[in-house]
Amino acid sequence: MNTRVMAHTGRRRIRRAANGTAVEGAARAGLTARGVIYLLVGILALQIGFGTGDRQADRGGALEELAGRPFGAVLLWALGAGLAGMALWRLSEAVFGAPGKDGRTAKKRVPAAVRCVFYAFVAYSVLAFAAGSGDSGSSDRQSRDVTARAMEMPAGQWLVALGGTAVVVAGVVIAVQALRRSYHKKLKLGALGPRVRRLIDVTGVGGGTARGVVFAAAGAFAVRAAVDYEPDRAKGLDDTLRSFASTPLGPWLLVGVAAGLVLFGAFSFALARWRRV
Structure with a gap:
């Protein structure tokens, strides 16, 4: 046992x-x-x-600048993946709490949830631009x-x-x-x-x-x-x-x-x- x-x-x-x-x-x-x-x-x-x-x-100008560089498509995909990582990190903080003694309080979790939504939107727009299905905006x-x-x-x-x-x-x-x-x-x-x-x-x-x-x-x-x-x-x-x-x-x-x-x-x-x- x-x-x-x-x-x-x-x-x-x-x-x-x-x-x-x-x-x-x-x-x-x-x-x-x-x-x-x-x-x-x-x-x-x-x-x-x-x-x-x-x-x-x-952000739109930044994406266009990256797209015009050598290996621009690869850089855009990497950027979108990184921003998706930011959204996942903030989601983790919203659900499980952030480090620190007050990390599990609503004062920390609510802003983390807002940031998660924001970065999820930004990541989606970057990945859509990288895939050619969206404009830089x-x-x-x-x-x-x-x-x-x-x-x-x-x-x-x-x-x-x-x-x-x-x-x-x-x-x-x-x-x-x-x-x-x-x-x-x-x-x-x-x-x-x-x-x-x-x-x-x-x-x-x-x-x-x-x-x-x-x-x-x-x-x-x-x-x-x-x-x-x-x-x-x-x-x-x-x-x-x-x-x-x-x-x-x-x-x-x-x-x-x-x-x-x-x-x-x-x-x-x-x-x-x-x-x-």
Whole structure:
């Protein structure tokens, strides 16, 4: 009897270890894929800032950039697979909980479920583009279309305003957490040397702050679209980035934000290596 129980316990531990390894691999592949997208978007935005770019600085532009490179099809499939891994990782966190003492609370599980849905959609769009059954899409057009459809719903104007406000708040939270280096809690700090840690802080603070600024700006445009009842005022990632060039600081603000997105891409690569999963 004891031998049977011990064998069952051993098999259960092996399955748990295998599942943990699979989830960890999916998470690291997903973080790498996210880093590739932010890196490409940042580079495209830098080109726009310097007046040398003609692609949209969003996910669609990034996919088109990859597709035009040698072995572009292979890269697209790998990117889609990585993003699918990100969705599976977030699904695991939503169902089983995340690492940490509060990992099983609703405060952690609900955002994980939202991220799972988002990355599942992104992975599907990338894989569809890789298979030739979908286009790269324009974030600006998608943003305007979604805003227009939402405004046609009962209390749609309020829904868009609330959604935009939520994105603004999310952007502020992202920037503040980056400035406070909250990501330290997720890193294997003991495995980092002083130089690597400083480099991660440069990418984490600079990249996270820039990402938060972009989120907040996009949310502000959605709120403005709701207040004015003009869906065309909503902006996707490309138009949001280009709007920075229209400020008194001119293209240099766009260049600064774009450089920050490049840093966030590098930060995602660092997380893929040293994040605790």
